[in-house]
Amino acid sequence: MHKRLRTIVGAALTTVAVTAALAGCSSSTGGTGGGGGNADQVDAALKAGGTLTYWSWTPSGAAQVAAFEKAYPKVKVKLVNAGTGNDEYTKLQNAVKAGSGAPDVAQVEYFALPQFALADSLTDLSQYGFDDLKSKYTSGTWGSVDLDGKLYGLPQDSGPMAMFYNKTLFDKYSIAVPKTWDEYIAAAKKLHKADPSAYINSDTGDAGFTTSMIWQAGGRPFKVDGTKVTVNLQDEGTKKWADTWNELVENKLLAQTPGFTDDWYKQLAGGEIATQISGAWFPGVIESGAKGGSGDWAVAPIPTYDGKTAVTAENGGGAQVVMKQSKNQALAAGFVKWLNSSDGSVNTFLASGGFPSTTATLTSSDFLATKPDYFSKQPINEVLKGASDSVASGWQYLPFQVYANSIYADTVGQSYANFSDINTGLKAWQSALVKYGNEQGFTVSAK
Amino acid sequence: MSSRAIQATRSGRTRRGKQTGWLFVAPFMVVLVAMLIVPIGYALYLSLFRDQLIGGNHFVGFANYIQLVQDSKFWSSFLRVLIFLVIQVPVMLILALVAALALDSARLHAAGFFRIAIFLPYAVPGVVAALIWGFIYGPQFGLTGSFNDLLGSDLLKPFTSTWILTSIGNIVTWEFLGYNMIIFFAALRVVPTELYEAASLDGAGSLRTIISIKLPALRGAIVIATIFSIIGSFQLFNEPNLLKTLAPNVIGTFFTPNMYAYNLSFAGQQFNYSATVAIVMGVITAVIAYVVQVRGTRQENR
Structure with missing residues (x-):
């Protein structure tokens, strides 16, 4: 027992030592401090060199860092995978709260960005003249990083929504590709009647998907002005989406298989899920996860409510931000600029299956001419570029969207589970959000 | 000098x-x-403070505790693990007891193999076990899907709200049956053989030996195993938390008290309230474990 205890103490001490060493590594050395800067400082910092810590889960992260270090030999970047999405945000939030331990640069998805911006934990990159880069990016992605006149990051990728569908299945039951949501629901009924094991879509109730769909329907349920927040999950656009989607939920026309699970991939490959309304990053997911579906799938613009004007929303995607805790913000900004606007970096990112945020790439002939075998050589990027051009503007996420999404299954998810009115779930979600926001010191009102 | x-x-x-x-x-x-x-x-x-995203940290006295008492989410999660406890623990312990008695009866062929086979799941980490079972329960991909296909019906639905607690109970029983069996088996091994000899001289059969010698000898071990199981039930976390990705609408953020505490702090930054949940659960668990221990030993002394 005695010996075992000593081993435990030893292990504990080792852990402490390692943690201390890691903490030591993460603090950057030399360079200029924070506060007001200018464009020249970034170039000077890149020349002077230094050490940066970068948190990211992007598959191409290591390759991009290697290319950057080759271009700027004096800069060392320590790449850390601190978890995907929420796992990283938790650690980042803890570091912000503790006042130390945050990286210099971090990957943050658009929906989570306002939360960190509000906590005053991100560097405003407009001080380095990065405002000038606006024309390089799509308006949808720029709108996600440019909040209240401050530039909190540079867009890494984007996820304009489109409709990915199993063309073989549609042809088999001679169902026309839907252009409106009414046609989509009709197609759902026809398909499920023809083959009871096939469903038009798989949706167990996903907060990211729901907010994007509300965005497309014209709903703007979250209005944020500093710490004043209005939540109205019954506004016209939100109701429009909910009433439409109710047709699918209440009539059990959705396969309620959670996304990114083995079951989900199996149904995608096996012709049991006919469409996915998803961000433009979806081809990478389905190509690697549902190989059996190769040759069956195609992409079309997302259905609309009126069938006339093309309109879509962003679904997923994120930016790289510079943390205020960084001791070398100018250098960190230089890295972010290189990461998300240099050709070398963007191409490395594309090669790993990402969907770009830069207009130059989106309009390049190479990009548009890409014809993946999985999609029967359809030039899918033409459709996806069209989607990226028709993203509706004016959407805002909550400054506590990470939490909001975490309780989605408790509220709206219950409507899905019971095949009942989504509006009931949305109302429950709203009251939970109002309660939480007010407890956290925001002034949240429901409308 | x-x-x-x-x-x-x-x-x-x-x-x-x-x-x-x-x-x-x-x-x-x-x-x-x-x-x-x-x-x-x-x-x-x-637990005596409240730290807000806006407005910072301030002392609130027992406000978190008062809020907890009125928190229906907490009590629903508590009720859920209580139901789990009342059903799963007796089932598991009786099965473990039967297994231990069977191994001890010396009538079993290849007793060593059975002992290892029953104990083996305990050696599988809880996280891995939940992943294995998640795969088995999969309605499309997993064994459950194949079984349903074979029958041509949706007989097994492990991820519905009706069955989820049973599904988790099954995993936990599988995991800890062997552990409890070893506790019982070890207790049976220390029974002096003279007792058995005396019993057989008195003409006692197997059943009589079990009731009059083995079960009384096991009383202490049963109390210990029950206390461990109660603590384990109240701390239920790994299994539901991992199955949550497969059944997000059935397993909510407050499915068990521990999951509630976890989600409060890691998704909602409500560290103070989360600490309150942890403390209250700790106290409740300690009280119940203590009551069981006192009652168990009193019966032993009788």
Whole structure:
């Protein structure tokens, strides 16, 4: 027992030592401090060199860092995978709260960005003249990083929504590709009647998907002005989406298989899920996860409510931000600029299956001419570029969207589970959000 | 050496003599303080404050505790683990008892193999076990899907709200059956053989031996196993948390008290309230475990 205890103490001490060493590594050395800067400082910092810590889960992260270090030999970047999405945000939030331990640069998805911006934990990159880069990016992605006149990051990728569908299945039951949501629901009924094991879509109730769909329907349920927040999950656009989607939920026309699970991939490959309304990053997911579906799938613009004007929303995607805790913000900004606007970096990112945020790439002939075998050589990027051009503007996420999404299954998810009115779930979600926001010191009102 | 130095050494030696005992328990005390007392103290401290995203940290006294008493989410999660406890623990312990008695009966062929086979799941980490079972339960991909296909119906639905607690109970039973069986089996091994000889001389059959000798001998072990199982049930976390990705609408953020505490702090930054949940659950668990222990030993003394 005695010996075992000593081993435990030893292990504990080792852990402490390692943690201390890691903490030591993460603090950057030399360079200029924070506060007001200018464009020249970034170039000077890149020349002077230094050490940066970068948190990211992007598959191409290591390759991009290697290319950057080759271009700027004096800069060392320590790449850390601190978890995907929420796992990283938790650690980042803890570091912000503790006042130390945050990286210099971090990957943050658009929906989570306002939360960190509000906590005053991100560097405003407009001080380095990065405002000038606006024309390089799509308006949808720029709108996600440019909040209240401050530039909190540079867009890494984007996820304009489109409709990915199993063309073989549609042809088999001679169902026309839907252009409106009414046609989509009709197609759902026809398909499920023809083959009871096939469903038009798989949706167990996903907060990211729901907010994007509300965005497309014209709903703007979250209005944020500093710490004043209005939540109205019954506004016209939100109701429009909910009433439409109710047709699918209440009539059990959705396969309620959670996304990114083995079951989900199996149904995608096996012709049991006919469409996915998803961000433009979806081809990478389905190509690697549902190989059996190769040759069956195609992409079309997302259905609309009126069938006339093309309109879509962003679904997923994120930016790289510079943390205020960084001791070398100018250098960190230089890295972010290189990461998300240099050709070398963007191409490395594309090669790993990402969907770009830069207009130059989106309009390049190479990009548009890409014809993946999985999609029967359809030039899918033409459709996806069209989607990226028709993203509706004016959407805002909550400054506590990470939490909001975490309780989605408790509220709206219950409507899905019971095949009942989504509006009931949305109302429950709203009251939970109002309660939480007010407890956290925001002034949240429901409308 | 000056006389003062000698004095110092002498008094030092006496002091050392008194402190030798402390020195021996020091490694334990260090771990106890660092790993138990300090975290509990910190949790208690945290539970008296409320830290907001806007407005910072301030002392709120017992407001978190008052809120908890009125929190229907907490009580629904508590009720859920209580139901789990009342059904799963007896089932598991009776199965473990039967297995231990069977192994001890010496009538089983390849007893060593059975002992290892039943114990083996305990050696599988809880996380891995939940992943394995998640795969088995998969309605499309997994064994359940194949079984349903075979029958041509949706007979097995492990991920519906009706069945999810049973599904989790099944995993937990599978995991801990062997562990409890080993506790019982070890207790049976220390029964002196003279007792069995005396019993057989008195004409007692197997059943009589079990009721009159083996079960009384096991009473202490059963109490211990029950206490461990109660604590385990109240701390239910790994299995539901991992199955949550497969059944997000059925397993909510407050499915068990531990999941609730986890999600409060890691998704909602509500560390203070989360600490309150942890403390209240700790107290409830300690009280119930204590009551079981007192009752169990009283019966033993009777």
